Amino acid sequence: MQDEVSGETQGSSTSNAMINIAKSKQRTLTLPPSDIIESYGIWYIMVTIEVQELRCDHEEADTRLLLHTKHAASYEDTDTVIIRSPDTDVIILTISIIHCLQANLYQHITGRNGRILHVNRIADGLGEKAAQALVGIHVFSGCDTVSAFRGKSKKKLVKIMLSEESHIATFHQLGMEWEITDQLLQRIERFVCQVYDQNQGNNINDARYSCFRLGMNDNSLPPNKDSLVQHTKRANCQASVHRRCLLQTVDAPNPHGHGWLCSDTTLTIQWMTLPPAPDSVMKLIKCKCQKSSCETSRCSCKSASLLCTELCECVSCGNKAEAEDDKIAATSSDESDTE
Template sequence: MGIVQCMDGKKYKTFGDLAMGYLNSLLNCFSQSNEVVDVFDRYDTELSIKGTERKLRARRANCTKVYQVLESRGLPDLKKFLAVEENKRQLVSFLGSFVEKVVCMSERVPNGKTLYMAGAFDNPDIVKKFTTEEVNLCEELGSTQEEADTRIILHLINIDSSFKRSGTRGRVIVQSSDTDVLVLCCHFLQKLTNTDELWIQKGHCVRDGKKFVPVHDIYKALPSHVPKVLPVLHALSGCDTVSSMYGIGKKSVFKLMCLDVEICLGLEDVEDGMIFLNACRRFVARLYDAKSKYKDSHGDLNKLRYKLATAKEPSLARLPPSEMAFREHVERARLQSIIWLNADVAVAPSISPTDHGWSIEEGTLCPVPFKGNMTEDILNELICQCKGKKKCHDNCVCRSRQFPCTELCVCGGLDMCLNEHTHNLIVGKQMEGNEELVD
């Protein structure tokens, strides 16, 4: 689909014209390759974790119209057309049938070359192999993987095996601008033992910034532990199916994973939910508390939130997620990590998204924000209503939970508050201020 998305829809009058332009783009790849593989996403998954993202894209494109894709039918606005999932499904199936028909009639594949198409037919599991002489079903490459990003890996391993069978060492170019593909190629490069060079071509022409990224060189430059955990941390820090954490960018994540081997321990253990949760929590706590000033609170993000919120000049935007919200976030990252780490197998793991941070709403999978009490219930338990001369001395909800009172409490968290935790906080801030004056 990447090739189609980069095509200028204004150049083509009908779907048939678009399909011929697509086929010519594929055939042009034979100028530098013996084998060309085109892999498509599948759009027949009833409940997809990418469903919410796809609906958002359609909404941004302001298009919900579904077209019937016929060879002679006029081509609508391509960008709006591709924003609707059903349109994509129909187009992919049409392209597969069109290529098969044209190749069989006119022998368009050059002699000695091979074209593979994966996921482009009514049954998206299958792969077809096109040569000058014939079209064959390639059963060994059939796959249930939903995304082209993951299915690409299966084809890379197959190409590497063909290098081994022929006694040669080869070069592979993957055409994709998706960061997910780069991450997966770095992770699985160790399996490509007969591939000397693995390149990713980003963009398709000078206009959209065509350039080549040497994955083999990147892999060699990375610390040995990084490729192993790269897909997990990419998911944890934000991708199409997992939200990012406010204020935490990819650069911060990458820097920490490269500098500290121990902080990455346990991140590969996606099968054990508790080990994985603890490893993710430890990593995220370091992102928000880079100097480990509150290391004793890294085992509970609620405690770390409190420490950071009550520090001098706190930034509420820099607080980590609450513990309950983080657990749901980790489950979604865990699900995506399991899918990515199994990209080298034909049959994708059968896992229920509703057990991993997702719920079904109006027939679509939606992320679960958190499980537990809502904000109003929590605040009622954390904000005291103490009055009288002995404010916050007896029966104070803040004091009973060993928390200082805050400006939201009736006492305002001021000097007159008799909660010793409030007093200690005020004294601590005063001492910090005095230390800065001395410095």
């Protein structure tokens, strides 16, 4: 941190210079002249102080920034803190934790459409519980680590949440604990049904079937319950990390089992635990590939890890049983030649 030097510190007439640093409390440091920096006629000194309150296990800059904000607001003579960041996560976090800070908090959003937000005023307009629920609905509707609902904007999900106290309570609870309860899942199911305009439904599988009967495009259907559970686990895990932004120790668990799969050093999303369809249905898949020889993921059979059958209308297919046998035979022949 950089502080203006007060007192007479011209030149190096003495081996040590006594420098007063303007802070909440006056401190006098004895430093060698070589550590004093002069810029435009003003003497400065760069002082590094280890602050135990800022030691933490945070992995994200977003949450670490809020811990620093809490520390800055803790000084008795600090009544205003300004954060400079264009990040949406930071905006949501500042609104959700403002009730824990005894200071006016502003966020300077940088960039082309830069502006300054008075965070206290926004949080007061929402109410404390709704402000805290923003963390839950933000990650649930899609953030850096959690997928979004295709065709459903964040604005729509927030609007539905604010329309009912029960929805606010649901997302206020999301992320409070590392594990989700069956009761919370039931309430989230009901919320997602409303997102897809199935306002009378409480079962997401029924809502998905209803949308299918209405002719909704496959890519726009609601998720099934298995996929929704995994999505909720990921959202809950991320919300739990965000809600602990003011703590020095987050102590986050291994993401495996929280909507993620860990193997060695690889972390992948667990989209579902059930097969995409029963085997009897999968065998009815057929393709009509004309140019790709059924060797790319654009082939519906190939993408489902199935071989093409007599039902398919493909041309020059390279994904039939005979083609696979030919590939195996060719590979064995090459290995024999090598030996």
